[in-house]
Amino acid sequence: MTTLTVLPVEASALNAFSEQSSEPAWLAERRLKALELAGQLELPRLEKMKLERWNLQNFGSPAAAGQTGGELPENVLALVDSSKSESLVVQRNNGTVISRLSAELAAKGVIFTDLQTAAKEHGDLVQQYLSTVVPAEENQLTALHNAVWNGGVFLYVPRNVEVEVPLQALFLVDDAKATFAPHVLVVADTNSRVTYVDNYLSGELDSELVHTGIVEVVVKAGAKVQYATVHHLSGRVTDLTYRRAVVDNDGSIEWIVGEMNNGDSMSDTNSILKGNGSLSDAKVIAVGSGSQRLNFSTRATHFGKSSESQMITRAVMREEATAIINGITKIEHGATKANGEQTEKVLMLSPKARGDANPILLIDEDDVKAGHAASVGQVNLEQIYYLMSRGISREQAERLIIYGFLAPVVSDIPLEQLQNQLQALVERKLGQ
């Protein structure tokens, strides 16, 4: 059986954490129940990689007095667009340090705060949606996350409200003693519209740490959610993240994901297209370096008639990085006229880098359209020669080819600031 034989967290520590945070009883109970589940469930099985070989030792201590005070580091502040930072949530280690919402949005009934506070102040709403999209009982990781999660974000957009400015969150880890497990819950009510952008980053860590994250997005009928997330955690952090959206009739979810970590990383991003005419668009870019092991899955699960999904992943692997890139389009029986398209491409920059692109179509309905394309390859030497023959150095030539490879995803990102940030992160990861 593939489980963590010794659970990294004890019930007494969870109790202490719930008490410290004066959590409502329902939440404290849920945590204990989830911990019990974690003791019974198995780790998820990944395509072509074994999670139990990863370093899953340190989940930190839930009740530890993690570093939350003090000035935020400059590189963190730089990520906040100050002209648009009126609405912002910042979590540092296991505590929330900034949580604010513009008066204008508050007046419209928008809720944007950390999830722990929301559980106290908007208990009914949170209880109604929490863990309905990614259930605790799915596997050992989801159960464990449900036991230990902290800080996080709760974003609620009422019916017919359109939020023009992107709402931002930052999750910073710089103290390995404390559990780092933000849980993001977004509920976009009927015909609402919102863009949310977050960053996961780390400072100096004196030991290894696991980040376990869950993102749940509820897209009601006719609502439109744009969800952008960039992970750039250090080599000491193992990142295990689930992102999932449930989309109702004519709703749409757009995922923009930048996987720029330096440590082993698993992510699973899934759009459940429940409603008729629902849409999903997922763009993922990833850069692997060092001896990173990466396992990224993008999924679209079609239930609704005429539901549509697009997925595109581009990954660049250098040094000895290994990446398994999965695209899984699942069309359930009854989802007539559904259409799912996916592309995964991996570019390897060194002979020791490994990449694997697995397009998977699972189709239980006849009247559908679905397509996939995948490729894995090295940098083309003729292209390098051609660019160099015009005076461009080898390094610059490689860089042009890499950016060219990522361009179909990056240039399609609708937020300019994010586009620039991703560009800079790619540059940094490639320039190490």
Next chain:
Amino acid sequence: MSTKFVIEELKAAIEGKEILKGINLEIKGGEIHAIMGPNGTGKSTLASALMGHPKYEVTDGSVTLDGEDLLEMAVDERARAGLFLAMQYPSEIAGVTNSDFLRSAMNARRGEGNEISLIKFIRQMESKMKELEMNPEFAHRYLNEGFSGGEKKRNEILQMMVLDPKIVVLDEIDSGLDIDALRIVAEGVNSMRSEERGFLVITHYQRLLNYIKPDFVHVMMQGRIVKSGGPELAERLEKDGYDWIKEELGIVDETVGQEQEA
């Protein structure tokens, strides 16, 4: 100092097979040299070996540009030293726009701290594109991706024009061009003629030389230059073909690797 490009006893091999058997050629600024010859005689190998294509191994000889040893240089250094090769089969590179590529190339040639301003660059690129009757849209298209044969060749000439090299090698620039495109490409080349710049035009059709008038014509067979002359040599080749040269020199098969034992 006027440009001087000297090739001496150049030998080159691909995958262990010797293709160039000792090429000697000197090109001065202001001169246009044409290399003619049937297919398979080593003409394109010469172009690739000069530029430094990784598949070709130079086994002997020397190449200097204004006294500098080109063979010691990496491909990009040769380009920055002033060598330009218009390729027969230019690469397609998705995701890199033509204008980003051109600007990178120009700035690489100009060196750090001396980069061209964006406005100046655009003005220059647009005027050259106009000369070559290229659709301005091509600036924003991905490099050579989906270009027709003729569009690729024009794009090569555009690069030559903005990079302002000292020695230009044109490798079969006329292949796949209709007569209008040929005229435009040739005008582009002629507009770049100067005392500071030398040209090496590789072709197996005399047709191109009606538009780009050479000062010297060389015939290549079996990996060597077997005959040299003035423009009248090209005219004779147009009229009589290559057989008379083969007869004169006792060559049965002109392609590389077919030479008889001496």
